[in-house]
Amino acid sequence: MGLLVRLFICIFTAGSLLYLYLDKQNDVMQLYLAIPPLAREVRQLNEQNTRLRYKLERFENPINLLKLSHQPEFSYLKNPSLEEVVIIPFEDNYDKQ
Amino acid sequence: MINNKHDPPHLNKKDLQRGMIVAMGVFGLFALLVVQFFKLQITQGEKWTSKAKNLHEIVISEPFQRGTFYSNASVKKGHPSSPEQLVFDVPKFHLYIDPDSIPVNQRDTISEKLKTITNISKESWPHFRKQFDYHSRSRRLARWLNRDTKQEILDWWKPYARQHEIASNAIYFIGDYQRSYPFGKLLGQALHTIRGSKEEVTKQGIPTGGLEYYFNDYLKGSLGKRRLLRSLRNPMAKGELISPPQNGADIFLTINHYLQAIAEEELSAGIKQAKAAGGWAVMMDPYNGHILALAQYPFFNPANYKKYYNSPELIDHTTCKASTIAFEPGSTMKPLTLAVALKANEVLEREQRPLLFNPEEKINTRQGVFSGRSRPLRDGRVHNFLNMYLALQKSSNIYMATLAERIVTTMGSTWYRQQLADIFSLGKPTDIELPAESSGLLPTPGKKYSNGVDQWSQATPYSLAIGHNLQVNSFQILKAYSVFANGGYSIDPTIVRKIVSTDKDGHQHLLLDHTKRDYHNYPRVINSEIVRQIVTAMKYVTKLGGTSIQADLRGYTEAGKTGTSEKIINGRYSDKKYISSFVGFTPVDKPQFVLLVVVDEPLRVYIPGVGKNWHGGTCAAPIFRRIADRALDYLGITPDDPHGYPRGDPRHDPEQADWILEARQLRKLYQEWND
Numbered sequence: 180m181g182l183l184v185r186l187f188i189c190i191f192t193a194g195s196l197l198y199l200y201l202d203k204q205n206d207v208m209q210l211y212l213a214i215p216p217l218a219r220e221v222r223q224l225n226e227q228n229t230r231l232r233y234k235l236e237r238f239e240n241p242i243n244l245l246k247l248s249h250q251p252e253f254s255y256l257k258n259p260s261l262e263e264v265v266i267i268p269f270e271d272n273y274d275k276q
Numbered sequence: 277m278i279n280n281k282h283d284p285p286h287l288n289k290k291d292l293q294r295g296m297i298v299a300m301g302v303f304g305l306f307a308l309l310v311v312q313f314f315k316l317q318i319t320q321g322e323k324w325t326s327k328a329k330n331l332h333e334i335v336i337s338e339p340f341q342r343g344t345f346y347s348n349a350s351v352k353k354g355h356p357s358s359p360e361q362l363v364f365d366v367p368k369f370h371l372y373i374d375p376d377s378i379p380v381n382q383r384d385t386i387s388e389k390l391k392t393i394t395n396i397s398k399e400s401w402p403h404f405r406k407q408f409d410y411h412s413r414s415r416r417l418a419r420w421l422n423r424d425t426k427q428e429i430l431d432w433w434k435p436y437a438r439q440h441e442i443a444s445n446a447i448y449f450i451g452d453y454q455r456s457y458p459f460g461k462l463l464g465q466a467l468h469t470i471r472g473s474k475e476e477v478t479k480q481g482i483p484t485g486g487l488e489y490y491f492n493d494y495l496k497g498s499l500g501k502r503r504l505l506r507s508l509r510n511p512m513a514k515g516e517l518i519s520p521p522q523n524g525a526d527i528f529l530t531i532n533h534y535l536q537a538i539a540e541e542e543l544s545a546g547i548k549q550a551k552a553a554g555g556w557a558v559m560m561d562p563y564n565g566h567i568l569a570l571a572q573y574p575f576f577n578p579a580n581y582k583k584y585y586n587s588p589e590l591i592d593h594t595t596c597k598a599s600t601i602a603f604e605p606g607s608t609m610k611p612l613t614l615a616v617a618l619k620a621n622e623v624l625e626r627e628q629r630p631l632l633f634n635p636e637e638k639i640n641t642r643q644g645v646f647s648g649r650s651r652p653l654r655d656g657r658v659h660n661f662l663n664m665y666l667a668l669q670k671s672s673n674i675y676m677a678t679l680a681e682r683i684v685t686t687m688g689s690t691w692y693r694q695q696l697a698d699i700f701s702l703g704k705p706t707d708i709e710l711p712a713e714s715s716g717l718l719p720t721p722g723k724k725y726s727n728g729v730d731q732w733s734q735a736t737p738y739s740l741a742i743g744h745n746l747q748v749n750s751f752q753i754l755k756a757y758s759v760f761a762n763g764g765y766s767i768d769p770t771i772v773r774k775i776v777s778t779d780k781d782g783h784q785h786l787l788l789d790h791t792k793r794d795y796h797n798y799p800r801v802i803n804s805e806i807v808r809q810i811v812t813a814m815k816y817v818t819k820l821g822g823t824s825i826q827a828d829l830r831g832y833t834e835a836g837k838t839g840t841s842e843k844i845i846n847g848r849y850s851d852k853k854y855i856s857s858f859v860g861f862t863p864v865d866k867p868q869f870v871l872l873v874v875v876d877e878p879l880r881v882y883i884p885g886v887g888k889n890w891h892g893g894t895c896a897a898p899i900f901r902r903i904a905d906r907a908l909d910y911l912g913i914t915p916d917d918p919h920g921y922p923r924g925d926p927r928h929d930p931e932q933a934d935w936i937l938e939a940r941q942l943r944k945l946y947q948e949w950n951d
Contacts, residue, residue, distance in 0.1 A: 226367045226423055233366055236458030241537035261912040264354035 333503050338517060339452050340497030341365040342481050343524030345467060347533040348773055351568060352911055360533050363467055363488075363578075365453035369426045371418040375410050377446035383408040386436075386447075393428050394418045419472070420454050455481065461577040463536055465596040466570050466710065466771070469578035484581055486596060487527070487771070490711050494775055494787065495524040525777035525787055530566035530770060535559060538906045539571035543873070546899035547573045550889060551879035555896075556598050557903060559869045560754045560769055562761035562861065564793040567708075567771045568869055569907075572597060595712070602714040602747035603855045603874075606839035606892070607671045607823075609743030611810050612702075612756055614664060616695045617679045618806045620687050632682050635664035635809055638949060641674040646681060648734025653677050653742070656823075661949040664809075665942055669816040671823050671838065673742045680741035689721055692737055699801040700756040701766060708751045709771050717747040743839060750872055753859055757870050760810050760835070761861040764802045765795040811835050811864060818860070818897075819939035821946065827858055827897035830905050830922065831915030833934050836860020838892030843877070853877050858896035862904050863916045869907065873899045 237243075247253055287295075316324060346359035371394065378386060387405045396404050396418065407415040421429075426449055437444045455470050468486025475482065480496050483489040500521030539557045547555045559569040574593045576584060584590040620632045633639070638661045644653030653673045659666070667675035683692045696702045696718060703718030719731035719740075739745035748756075751769045759766055775788040814835035818828045824838045839857040842849040857874045861867035878895040887894045908915075919929035930936055 223423070229364075229366055230423070232361075233364075233456055233458050236361060239360075240459045240462070241534045242460065242462060242541070245534075245537050245541060258909050258912055259354075260914050261353055262914055264912065266354050 329503075333505055335501050335503050335518065336450075337479065338500030338502045338519075338521045339479060340499055340521035341453050341523040342455065342470070342497060343491075343495035343777075344526045345487065346526060346528045347536075348528070348530050348566070348568070349532070351532040351535065354912065359528060360459075362459060362463060362529070362531075362533070363455060363457055363469075366456040368420045368422060368452055368454045369449040370416055370452055371421055371426075371429065372414055372416050372448050372450060373407060374413050374443070374446045374448070375408050375415055376413055377443045378408060379440075379442065382440060382442065389432060389436075390417060390429065390447075393432070394421060394425060420452075421449075452479075455578075457577075457579050459533065460579070461575040462533065462540065463531060463570065464576035464578050465572045465594065466531075467578055468594075469581050472582075484578075484585070485594065485711060487529075487710065490709055491527055491772075491775070494527065494777075497524040498522040520780045522780055523778065525775050527775050528773040530561075530568065530773050530790070531570060532568050534910055535569040535907050536571060538910065539569040539903050540573070540575070542899055542902040542906065543571045544573045544575070546873075546895070546902070547875065549898075550875055550895035551881075552875045552895065553877035554593070554597075555873065555875040555899075556750065557871065557873045557899065558598050558750050558754055559871045559903070559907070560758060562758035562767065562867055562870050563795045564790075565755075565758070565767040565769045565795075566773070566790070566793070567769055569903075570596070570598060570771070596710050597876075598750040598874075599708055599710040599713040600749070602716040602749045602752075604744050604746065604841040604844070605748050605753060605857070606743040606841035606855075608753060608837050608839035608857055608859050608892075609741070609746075610668055610671065610676050611760065611814055611837055612696065612700055613676050613679060613741040614668065614813065615699065615760075615802055615806055615810050616692065617683060618809060619695055619699065619802060620683050620691075622803065622806070624686070629686075632686055633664075633679060635813075637663055639663065639667075639675055639678055641667070641672055641678070644674040644677065646677055646735070646738050649738060650735075653738065659950055663945075665813045665816050666946055666949075668813040668837070669819075669822045669942065670946075671817075676741040677738040680737040684737045689732065689737060692740075693718065693721065693732070696740070699766070700752075700759065702746065702748060702752060702756070704752075706749075706751040706755055706769050708769050713751070714747075714749045716749055716752055719745060743841065750874060753857075753872055754870050757859050757861065757872075759801055760807055760814070761867040761870050762795045763804050764800050764807045765798045766801045767793075767795045767798045814860070815864060815935050816939060816942055819935050821939060821943045823891075824858060824893040824897040826893060827860060827900045828920070829862055829901055829908070829917070830925070831917055831920055831927070832862050832904070832908055832913070833864040833917050833920070834860050834862040834904065835864050836897075836900065838897060840890065840892045852880055854880070854890045856890060856892040856894075856896050858892050858900045860900060860904075862908065863913065865916065868911055868913055869904075871900055871904055871907075873897075873903070875899070 248256060342365050344364040345362040347362055349357045349359045371390070375383075384405075387408055391401060391404060394417070404417060407417055429447070433447050434444060436442075437446065452474075457467075457469075466486050468484050468488045470481030470483050470488055473482070474480060479499055481488075483492050488495065498521065501518040503516045503518055539559060543555060543557045554573055556572040557569065558567065558571075560567050572593075574590075576593050581594070584594050617632055618635075624631050641655065641659045641662050644655070646653065655670070655672050655674055657670075659670055659672055659674075662670065662672050662675050664675075666672075680692070697704065703716055703720075705713045705715040707713070719736055721732040723731045725731055736745055755766065755769055758769075770790050770793070772788060773791050774786060777785050777787055779785065814837060815833070816822055817837055818824045818834055824836065827834065827836055827838075836859055839859070841855055842851065843853040843855050844850070845853060855874065855876055856878055857872060859870070859872040861870040873896045875892070875895045878890045881889045883889050883894065889895055917934035919927060919932040920934050921927040
């Protein structure tokens with residue numbers, strides 16, 4: 180009887196440990212499977228970023244902006260003279276604190 | 277022997293031996309097994325693992341990005357902004373099929389659908405459909421598709437493949453990067469592009485010319501590696517990145533995109549107005565040599581390079597003529613002649629010898645006969661007497677030749693030629709970072725041309741003095757005039773501010789740095805007094821009585837000179853085709869830039885009330901004025917000639933405009949000497 184009990188306890192312990200190990204493996208695998216879609220999403224966001232940046236640059240093309248500046252509705256815009264611009268030297272005090 | 281059941285079996289020696297042999301045999305087999313396991317798992321473990329991996333996985337290349345070109349955003353003071361990307365790589369996709377995986381009865385349907393989505397041109401349909409019939413695992417169908425088109429194809433393909441039980445990776449995409457130009461044709465001839473097809477193995481772009489070619493070694497990157505799972509169900513989705521790609525280095529140019537756009541806009545308008553074949557304009561900072569704008573018309577749009585290279589008429593517009601074309605500078609040479617003459621004075625004064633000339637000296641310019649010349653020199657109109665300031669204002673050939681005669685007589689031909697080479701670096705390339713820079717030509721005593729004629733003859737100095745018998749490219753002219761603009765220093769032009777590479781870990785490395793260039797670190801070639809006298813003379817050129825009134829800026833001071841020369845066609849001067857120019861700098865005190873405008877083959881007509889259209893003062897000077905006016909306004913430079921505006925402008929005040937008194941005095945002097 181004692182032998183049976185000991186055998187049962189051993190099998191139970193081994194089984195539990197195996198179960199925990201497999202469970203951990205499943206968790207790891209789930210994370211592993213989640214990586215490609217996330218990486219794909221990041222890549223797609225980067226690509227979209229590049230496309231938008233390209234569109235923005237096309238709109239902000241100086242040739243385009245100069246054409247717009249010739250239009251009557253933008254005729255009030257002027258380039259400020261250097262005398263009208265106040266340049267304040269910036270000191271980064273963050274590191275000093 | 278009687279067998280007794282209670283006795284144990286008796287093993288004799290032979291049985292024992294047999295038993296040992298069997299046991300040893302079994303043990304040996306097990307030992308072999310263990311050794312084989314050890315060999316396979318330990319010593320050859322890596323080899324078999326990689327073989328197994330190759331069966332389950334494939335490794336594909338990960339594309340890299342070619343280096344980006346950035347503009348210079350630091351030119352406009354007090355206006356912080358980031359450098360703009362003039363050229364960069366945009367992610368695109370190539371469409372491939374695995375024909376062997378596509379059933380024959382589905383090919384027509386699939387190809388029709390793909391044709392519609394990708395919007396293939398009608399001429400390409402037969403070739404497109406033919407790819408499906410190849411016995412192959414990979415055929416390319418379409419190139420440079422954007423993500424939206426790719427997604428549209430995938431959205432249709434996945435359910436279709438599932439429904440018809442076709443392997444989902446029978447259609448797949450390979451990522452790539454395409455060179456893109458958000459600013460279109462801006463700076464086209466300088467930037468250039470790369471060909472649509474890349475190198476097969478390394479996937480490097482093949483440059484067509486310009487900066488893409490010159491800096492190809494910096495711009496190149498290297499492919500990375502990515503591991504994918506071999507699986508019918510796996511639609512070639514991205515796997516593990518084994519090694520990241522190494523992108524090319526980024527190049528920060530000295531070109532400011534707004535100044536470039538202004539130069540291009542005004543240049544194209546001016547060239548059309550002059551009805552010329554083309555032209556170019558180059559703007560340079562005389563204090564650090566940075567090229568701020570490099571415009572050329574007709575334009576070249578790198579995104580449509582095939583159209584240009586397939587046309588005999590358009591291919592000419594793809595070269596950057598500011599560096600590849602050397603031409604006779606004509607009268608723009610005259611300030612350089614005066615500088616050499618004043619330098620001769622300096623040497624003679626040091627040696628306590630009589631001076632060559634006095635800038636105020638009244639020199640007879642009625643006749644242009646010089647020894648060694650078969651024909652007399654002539655001026656645009658007859659002037660009896662001129663001094664240095666009048667001579668430059670009226671662009672007198674005879675005055676300049678007279679000075680050249682004195683230089684050669686007093687200092688010698690070799691000395692004269694040496695000064696042109698040493699002070700202004702004529703005949704030497706400037707090493708601007710553009711391919712195929714022409715070094716120009718400065719004739720050398722004792723050397724011969726390819727046709728056997730001596731480069732230097734008795735008449736050569738007179739021709740050189742008025743800008744003929746030599747050839748210069750536009751950067752050489754800018755470098756020479758920068759000497760006058762910055763107070764006497766010879767600074768090399770450059771189109772690159774810095775080159776930065778980013779390694780795989782994201783760390784940046786500065787490969788080249790021209791951001792801290794200063795003219796004081798360059799040789800001083802003439803003293804400030806000579807510079808002052810030359811600049812004073814140049815100021816008269818754009819004022820009352822000068823040849824370039826049309827270069828007189830609104831509200832700013834300027835100094836410059838026109839030039840007009842006959843083009844050399846098939847070794848002879850043409851009397852119909854000219855190359856005309858204006859070069860100057862502004863404001864005179866602390867110039868923001870030196871600007872050269874060149875008009876190629878302006879129409880040879882006389883414009884009533886204006887003058888000869890083919891003269892630099894008529895066709896090139898107005899372009900200079902318009903570019904310079906707008907550039908100074910953009911830079912926020914305070915007008916230093918607040919009354920120097922044309923009639924009709926409320927700021928116009930002829931009594932207070934800069935240099936008006938001086939110009940009137942000079943005109944009075946001219947009238948005294950010549951009327």
